Amino acid sequence: MGSNGEGKPDSGLSSLMLETEAFLTRLITLKPPAPSDPIVRKLNSNEIQSMQHQIMPDDHPQDLPSVIQQAMTVFDNRMRLTHPHCFSYIPACPSSLARLGDLLTSVYNVNAVSWDVSSGPSAVEKAMIAWLGAQLGMPESVGGCFVSGGSMANMAAIIAARDEMLNPRERGNAVIYMSDQTHISISKALHMTGFLDYQIHKIPTDDNFRIDVSMLRHAIDTDRKSGLLPFLLVANCGTTNTGSIDPLGSLADVAQDEKLWLHVDGAYGASIALSDKHRYLIDGIGRADSVSWDGHKWLFQTYGCGIVLTRHPGSLLRSFAIDAEYISGVLAPQGTTNFYNLGPELSRPARAMSLWLTLRTLGRHRMGEMIDQGFILARTADYNIRRYKNWVVMAPTVSSTVVFRYTVREFDEEELDALNKAISQRLLAENIAAILTTKIRGRTTLRMCMMNPLVMPETIDHVISQLDKVAQSELHNTYPKVAKMTPYCQECPRVDILQDVQ
Ligand SMILES: Cc1ncc(COP(=O)(O)O)c(C=O)c1O
Incomplete structure (x- = not known):
């Protein structure tokens, strides 16, 4: 291996070396978000305008720590895909090693x-x-x-x-x-x-x-x-x-x-x-x-x-x-x-x-186990969802994605679409989970994609129980008459793949 000596650090950075080193270490070893951390923080239109105004480069220099501070504020407004309750899209959950590799790649450029x-x-x-x-x-x-x-x-x-x-x-x-x-x-x-x-x-x-x-x-x-x-x-x-x-x-x-x-x-x-x-x-x-x-x-x-x-x-x-x-x-x-x-x-x-x-x-073996964790989490979610009333799993769970819909007999398909959308929005607004919707055969459906190897099955148990509570409450708040009637429970056959988690 050759030497990694690259000469003296950039003089603008040298006075900040110690702080920068500590900062970089902090970034690479960044702790995953805690459940109480916001899953998503987003700017409204006024904030977008005011942020753009504040961050715009001008003719004069600014000191690096304050610019870094600004950068942290900018990054704060995001969906935290590594949040343990974030199941939206196909969430990237990079390992610390990937962050380090990315940093090395940038530094050597x-x-x-x-x-x-x-x-x-x-x-x-x-x-x-x-x-x-x-x-x-x-x-x-x-x-x-x-x-x-x-x-x-x-x-x-x-x-x-x-x-x-x-x-x-x-x-x-x-x-x-x-x-x-x-x-x-x-x-x-x-x-x-x-x-x-x-x-x-x-x-x-x-x-x-x-x-x-x-x-x-x-x-x-x-x-x-x-x-x-x-x-x-x-x-x-x-x-x-x-x-x-x-x-x-x-x-x-x-x-x-x-x-x-x-x-x-x-x-x-x-x-x-x-x-x-x-x-x-x-x-x-x-x-x-x-x-x-x-x-x-x-x-x-x-x-x-x-x-x-x-x-x-x-x-x-x-x-x-x-x-x-x-x-x-x-x-x-x-x-x-x-x-x-x-x-x-x-x-x-x-x-x-x-x-x-x-x-x-x-090593490949460990990477494979990290991938297997996604399967375990998805099967846990599937298993739990089927245990609660009114939930229908909309497709067989084969990898790390589960799609499901809250179904009340008295509702037509459009009302169910609206109800499921409202459940998704409330879960996010109350910082319970990012479980967004997709369309399955044209119907609005909740979707969880589980890729985070740091998440444990117990977390999924908890999220699904919260999800069911939100669904019931949404039904009671918005449609009190329907909620009083006996809820309809659609029988959902278990798929064989679930046997692993039982
Ligand atoms: C199945 C599939 N193919 C392709 C893509 C596109 O990948 P990228 O967003 O990296 O361009 C995605 C993104 O989610 C995907 O899920």
Whole structure:
């Protein structure tokens, strides 16, 4: 290892060195929020205006401690995704190691554009791509690169698929298949890459929110007969709505039979590959032509860590390789490729470093256990929700997401939508939990995504009991007449997967 001596510190900082050191230590070892801390703090429109007024840079310098103080006030206005009662979106819960890796990456500020500028971090990135691909069961020839997140990974893969599979003149006739549960980033990427809505064929999902494979086969057949050109099949490995996982092996068979490029959006669920207990859920993922995977979701990284992997690195090269006079003389060592030729970016941070540092320190086994904790929490939530009256679990709980709805017999669907929305809003307003809503089959539904490895099942028990109290109180306050009637309890069959927690 070389020396890390980088000369004297910036003179502006030297007088603040001690304070800064203490401050940095505090930041890296930041304690997770306590349950009583606000889950969300947000500025109203007046506060937004006044904050913008106060923080605007002007002609004169300001002393660093007071600017840092301002920065802390700015950051205070946020949703605390690591709060133990925050279950919204797909909450990033970075480990301290990821924060440290991120800090190191910023301090060294290597431009991971090419081997000449970044041979160390590029070697790590290449090793990480090989390691991550192997975890998914992809062949040794796997290639890819780190990008800013799942959206960019999906886009890079779609560009590679388009360029590999289609003659430019055929693009207007091409068709893309995906389920009705597919993340918006796929449609966004398809639009950015020049495809129009009529080319996106959304296939319905079954009761488990998995793509209906026979309908898919039928759609491909019909499209071919009408002269269209099926070329890309997008599969979900962990949908954002329910956490469902498409039958990846069957989709790989369809792709093989129909000669389609299979892209798996594993932004959320590809991490399951690191869990010894649950890896079987994503069997078949390694047969994909390309996979996207987010470190800042279920690999406990800070934001800006996405990965695109493909068994055809030549396709990425075909789409992204370009030379300019000022770098054309720069050659990667034998058998390696400059990363700027494998993805859309030129200058970029060494994004692989913090994931590498985390995995190298913890080891895959520990990381897998941290992922397993999400499964335990979700099953605990599912089990508890079914124990209370009037609650219906809206989809099988297969990974770390649970969707459920408060259901009162006397209400029509619109009233139930309003009631569930009100429950979500009250939970947040009273700082009980961030359990936001989504739409499942068009109906407003509460949704919990549990990724925080520091949260214990007892916390989930407590949150669900509070949730039920809020639902009952909301019913009493808003609809006292209905609340007096005997509540309706919909029988919900238990799913087998719950056996683990009983
Ligand atoms: C399944 C899935 N794919 C892709 C994305 C997009 O990822 P990012 O927000 O990192 O761009 C998300 C984001 O939540 C997601 O859940």
